[in-house]
Amino acid sequence: MSFQPVKFYQTGTFTVGNRLLAPEERSVQASAKRFNSLNSGHRACQGCGEALGARYAIDAAMEATDGQLVAANATGCLEVFSTPYPETSWQIPWIHSLFGNTAAVATGIAAAIKVKRKKGEQAQDVRVVAQGGDGGTTDIGFGCLSGMFERNDDVLYICYDNQGYMNTGVQRSSATPPAARTATTMAVGPEPGNVFGQGKFVPAIALAHDIPYVATATVADLRDLEAKVRRAMEIRGARYIHILVPCPLGWGTASQETIHMARLAKETGIFPVFEAEHGEIKSVLAIRRQMPVEEYLKPQKRYAHLFGKQPNVAVIARLQAMADRNIKRYGLLGQGER
């Protein structure tokens, strides 16, 4: 296992105790020499989980590659808030092509680098990261993603999952959970919000490709995220990290609640955090203090229709059942190691 979760927490809290670590083990972000790959001054909303996740993930990848990194970026929030010309927050070579082709663009970059290295035209090795939101990954970019996976192209694909098309105004994606209100799964009618029995969990589909590395993470456990990026960059071939990044705008949560919401997603079992190699789950980030899903759902306006005068206990129970199934399936109440 690449990361020991408990040691990083200060006793009795969820605060990451960076200062308890040896300097070489501290967060990339704790260093004055951090790369700031996604520099300040961008236009993300207050409390944007994606901006936080991207900053940690890309800086960790930069550290792992000694600054020799190229990124391909899908259309979406991350692309829009980070770049409108002539400004850019990216301190790394970065390309945005389309919404649905990011994995393929990254494949092309990796292929070009491979040839240039082979020809001796490029002294340094350069690694490739592709990144997109859940819409660009689980929906419109899914074909290209699967293609990149099955060819085992040397690309780390990072999905920042905020569970909807937030850039276009909070519409449903295939990563939107059941019962959640979006602009296209309205909180009206006899069954308000997104329907049950739909959607997909792409990390599990990534596992089915038997690629060298698949991991999930949240912005609540940033050291875990950094460790996973670092581990991913030690490996060649197709790698996938799926990061849950709460979205204050789309979820209807206060901007200071982003990390808290991510933690609740993990602690309720709603979002399983695990690490897998070659199709086998190697470890999970165990739930430290299990909570009922209400704790996670209640602060989010997208679930407000479940908590009126008459709480919709049936729907809440179904969501709890989903969390319970995750807990069982991934062994989230265990010690973490598998």
Added chain:
Amino acid sequence: MLKQTEGSRAVAEAVALCRPEVICAYPISPQTHIVEALGEMVKEGALADCEYINVESEFAAMSVAIGASAAGARSYTATASQGLLFMVEAVYNASGLGLPIVMTVANRAIGAPINIWNDHSDSLSQRDCGWIQLFAETNQEALDLHIQAFKLAEELSMPVMVCMDGFILTHAYERVDMPDQAQVDAYLPPYEPRQVLDPNEPVSIGAMVGPEAFTEVRYLAHAKQMQALERIPQLAAEFRSVFGRDSGGLLRTYMTDDAETVVVAMGSVLGTIKDTVDAMRQPENGGHKIGVLGITSYRPFPLAAVAAALKNCKRFVVLEKSLAVGIGGIVATDVRMAVTGMGLKGFTVIAGLGGRAITVKSLTALFEKATREELDLVTFLDLDWKAVNKQLEREKVRRRSGPVAEALLRDVGVVGARNY
């Protein structure tokens, strides 16, 4: 070196001589033999220092080419028909980003009804996508144009489609003169990108641009194609000096000096048209003053050169393997624009759709009618009026008349295929 080979193989060998660094392959008829041949060359080592990627769709093919080109690699792919349509978003993106990708389009019809045979509907649907489009008349020209295409694309930082008639050229075994590596190396310098994804000099490529500069970006793309109008003939001349033969250029005329009627066309059908014109010029066949204008560069469209080529004629016939539904011709519209104010009579002929053979017999009758100016403004060559009228009647009497294509084929009968 002279050799007898398939059109696709000839193109593949020419592409290989251009030292591509990334090739994306996805099968679609009639293009497939090209990427198959390239794949074999890469796998056996004949084409070294090249990544050959079996992608999962044409959309991915163009997207991989975009990534590779942006990272500084000479990138190539080939497609046709539905494949071209499937990659359209990325096709526009490649030109918008100014990436000099070269792509073969083995021209094929677009469905529905699904049809694998040749016409020009596919690449002409991409008329305005910002790519240069060059049309080959023969297999020799097809292979030569690829060598010119890489040079043109990389000089201008603009992608180029080399269009060759599916099956008619791609699958035809003909004699071609295959250049050697030294010749191609002398003609085509290594790729020097204008923008590249380089960690030592990081740039952001492909970010959003608002109304304050979008028009200028688009204008510059147009201006570059206008530049290409000058460069294409120069590249053809340079090509002749290295390879010793005429290939490419904006357009080519045949027997137009004294021609009163000029037939305008693109691609392999020019051969049949020239044969027809040769025959019609014979005194025993009426000694018609008829000539041919073959357009090689469809985009940029050489308005001035077309006007110059047609300045002595009285009338022109644009014979095109494409149809702009609701108006008629696609190429014809451009030709008409070129001759604005010249007082010429122009006729549009839609021919060869979905692979229907364009025969000397049909062309002769058509051109004779044209010389008498008895053609309709838009003519569908060899249209089966009986079948069309029968279907129209069927639709009149019955609401649920069923799939049109099936009904027509039932009327014509399988035997009907023998006529074409």
